[in-house]
Amino acid sequence: MTRPIDVGGLSGEKALRLYRGLVRIRRFEDRVYQLFLRGELPGTLHQYQGQEAVAVGTCDALRPDDWITSTHRPHGHALAKGVSMRGAMAELYGKATGCCGGKGGSMHLGDPDAGMVPAIAIVAGGNSVVTGLGLAFKLRSTGQVATCFFGEGATNEGAFHEGLNFAAVQKLPIVFVCENNMYGASTPFHLTSLVTDVADRAAAYGVPAQVVDGMDVVAVRAAVETARARAAAGDGPTLIEAKTYRFAGHSRGDARGYRSRDEEKEWKERDPIDRFGLALTTAGTADEAALAALVAEVTSELDDAVEFARNSPDPDAAEALTDAYATPITIGALR
Amino acid sequence: MTHPAGHAATLEPGGAPSGPERRLTIAEAIREAIAEEMERDDRVFLIGEDVGIPGGFGGAFGVYLGLPERFGRDRIIDTPISEKAIAGAAVGAALMGMRPIPDVQYADFLFECMDELVNQAAKMRYMSGGKLSVPLVMRCPVGTSNRGAQHGQCPESFFTHVPGLKVVCPSDAYHAKGILKSAVRDDDPVLVFEHKLLYGSKGREQAGGLDLTAHVPEEEYLFPIGQAVVKRSGTSVTVVATHLTLYRCLAAAEELSAEGIECEVIDPVSLLPMDTETIFASVDKTSRLLIAHEDTLTGGWGAELAARTAEERLFSLAAPIRRVAAHDVPLPVAPVLEQAVVPSTERIKSEIRSLCEL
Structure with missing residues (x-):
């Protein structure tokens, strides 16, 4: 699990793209946390630091017109799939310019223009809905593939099983990406399942599965690339289990009393950004200066996104009553 | 061809236009x-x-x-x-x-x-x-x-x-x-x-x-979501009902006609959105409202319609709004038990009769 990241065969361009993707999410999440503590953001937060390699590796292997479903922890998925940083940040601020007009917020980030269904904050909620995305692509022969992100906690929900089984029997073009970060809120997975690897559960449905190092963006990308090709070829879904770790608590105000600092330290030694940066500089794929320049670019992008969000107007209060229906209820309707 | 909107009361019983x-x-x-x-x-x-x-x-x-x-x-x-x-x-x-x-x-x-x-x-x-x-x-x-x-x-x-x-x-x-x-x-x-x-x-x-x-005519037609149908015209009491209960209300209305009670029976067809316009117009005419459904009483759609009618038409009403619904129990199987739970024609008749005496 802690073997060095193999960057052989990775072009400089692709390497920097992946590195940039990781840094964008990390910096975004760190900044968001500060903004939240300063009281600038409403609601709650579920942060993604530590798991960046899963979102970035997965989405980099997808086509731009592929779609994803996400979870209550969607910031990383959104940025990786192409939701604009401005749109995402403004949504966290609850502004009119947010990617969901302020109606989604942190837990429902998404944007159809980027191929992302508003994140589904019900655990395993996406696991049944994603089958419909895959079914539509199959019925229309579009060549698109749907990807469902979910946590290991979702695999004890009925929707995980029903969705996976239906996707399998219908040979739907879907990649199921489980981010096993070991804890469902405070509860460790081993107290909720006698199966250690989520991947083993796929066998029950005749679905091939693979465990990957979720702290290794190259490994995640390779696994998803293979699974995506299989899905697009009409051979059905694959389940990828990415072993990962969330560096932050479950949500805001989680003091993480249920896990040891030693365990956290051990996982932070596998930091997906540090490890990847080291591998790139060691292999000579990129030099320190290039990586530093890239971080500076991301910082500017982030500053811009925060300024954009701060300066954006609140939604008009009247907007609260729009968008519940596509065809407004008018004919002598209940008011 | 779409259904002629807003003129439901002019339709034949059943709401369908005449034709072959x-x-x-x-x-x-x-x-x-x-x-x-x-x-x-x-x-x-x-x-x-x-x-x-x-x-x-x-x-x-x-x-x-x-x-x-x-x-x-x-x-x-x-x-x-x-x-x-x-x-x-x-x-x-x-x-x-x-x-x-x-x-x-x-x-x-x-x-x-x-x-x-x-x-x-x-x-x-x-x-x-x-x-x-x-x-x-x-x-x-x-x-x-x-x-x-x-x-x-x-x-x-x-x-x-x-x-x-x-x-x-x-x-x-x-x-x-x-x-x-x-x-x-x-x-x-x-x-x-x-x-x-x-x-x-x-x-x-x-x-x-x-x-x-x-x-059902040969030619294509649509019936809009959110429009009610007046199945039977009358001036004594407005009766709103769906499904099998609707037919029981229509049967009750025929029998009560002999007693001089003329029910206006409305099929809401849509519950959300509901065509309260048609229902309120009827209540304005009859001053009485009875709502009947096979769904259980508490929190049923009849409760919502009763509340809306009270809010909007209290001064049109000459009597309290009545609801006839399934009793608040799970459904039994034995026919005699089942029919004791859901609204029967007899129960509907008796409720309408007592409502019209108020």
């Missing part, structure tokens, strides 16, 4: 509606349990018989017994622009996929800031038929409490066909509740041997 007689059952009318919509729009597909298996049932109530042969099993999709997958697949496909018609055999099974319906289908459009739509039509058979507590419920009122959903309850072949076609073309998720005892032609014994066929 072509009598269909509700099952036949629904089948025709689905076939026409599948023919018109290749994004429309059926998905559910036992819907297309050769030698199977054509859906739990035979509504889909013949459709797999006509449209192919790519568009009549048989699923595992897996309501969350059925509803989830429908939601996801609808998000991608398809027009799925999922089917759960018995409305009782909707509780297996409440997350997909209530948290996903109903809210996706809103959460996306209006960028996405979920145009699905969920078919849900309801109603007592000696099947007991888990195969006979009328759970439509649950869903009228969910912003983002539309809820319709057609009770005859003409409106079933017209509103199902409207539902397929609607960009919002629509739940269509149909009563099991109203599907057939003969009028099952439990339905009192009613003639359940109705005139």
Whole structure:
């Protein structure tokens, strides 16, 4: 699990793209946390630091017109799939310019223009809905593939099983990406399942599965690339289990009393950004200066996104009553 | 041809325009509606349990018989017994622009996929800031038929409490066909509740041997979501009812006519949105309102209609609003017990009589 990241065969361009993707999410999440503590953001937060390699590796292997479903922890998925940083940040601020007009917020980030269904904050909620995305692509022969992100906690929900089984029997073009970060809120997975690897559960449905190092963006990308090709070829879904770790608590105000600092330290030694940066500089794929320049670019992008969000107007209060229906209820309707 | 809007009171009993007689059952009318919509729009597909298996049932109530042969099993999709997958697949496909018609055999099974319906289908459009739509039509058979507590419920009122959903309850072949076609073309998720005892032609014994066929014209028509139908005109009392209870109210109205009580019987057809305009206009005329449904009393859609009427028309009323509904118990199987729970024609008659004495 802690073997060095193999960057052989990775072009400089692709390497920097992946590195940039990781840094964008990390910096975004760190900044968001500060903004939240300063009281600038409403609601709650579920942060993604530590798991960046899963979102970035997965989405980099997808086509731009592929779609994803996400979870209550969607910031990383959104940025990786192409939701604009401005749109995402403004949504966290609850502004009119947010990617969901302020109606989604942190837990429902998404944007159809980027191929992302508003994140589904019900655990395993996406696991049944994603089958419909895959079914539509199959019925229309579009060549698109749907990807469902979910946590290991979702695999004890009925929707995980029903969705996976239906996707399998219908040979739907879907990649199921489980981010096993070991804890469902405070509860460790081993107290909720006698199966250690989520991947083993796929066998029950005749679905091939693979465990990957979720702290290794190259490994995640390779696994998803293979699974995506299989899905697009009409051979059905694959389940990828990415072993990962969330560096932050479950949500805001989680003091993480249920896990040891030693365990956290051990996982932070596998930091997906540090490890990847080291591998790139060691292999000579990129030099320190290039990586530093890239971080500076991301910082500017982030500053811009925060300024954009701060300066954006609140939604008009009247907007609260729009968008519940596509065809407004008018004919002598209940008011 | 669309139904002439806003002039429901001028229609024949049954709400259908006159024309050459072509009598269909509700099952036949629904089948025709689905076939026409599948023919018109290749994004429309059926998905559910036992819907297309050769030698199977054509859906739990035979509504889909013949459709797999006509449209192919790519568009009549048989699923595992897996309501969350059925509803989830429908939601996801609808998000991608398809027009799925999922089917759960018995409305009782909707509780297996409440997350997909209530948290996903109903809210996706809103959460996306209006960028996405979920145009699905969920078919849900309801109603007592000696099947007991888990195969006979009328759970439509649950869903009228969910912003983002539309809820319709057609009770005859003409409106079933017209509103199902409207539902397929609607960009919002629509739940269509149909009563099991109203599907057939003969009028099952439990339905009192009613003639359940109705005139359905050859030419295409739509019946809009959100429009009520006045099934019988009268001046003494307004009676609003759906499904089998509607027919019991119509029977009660005929009998009460001999006593000088003339009921105006209204089929709301849609529960969300509900055509309160037509209902209030009737209440203005009759000054009395009785609401009847096979759903249980507490929190049923009748409670909402009663509240709205009280808010909007208190000074039109000469007597308190009355509700006749299933008693607040699970459904028993023994026919004598079952009929003691749901509104009988006798109970409806007696309630109307006492209401008119006030």
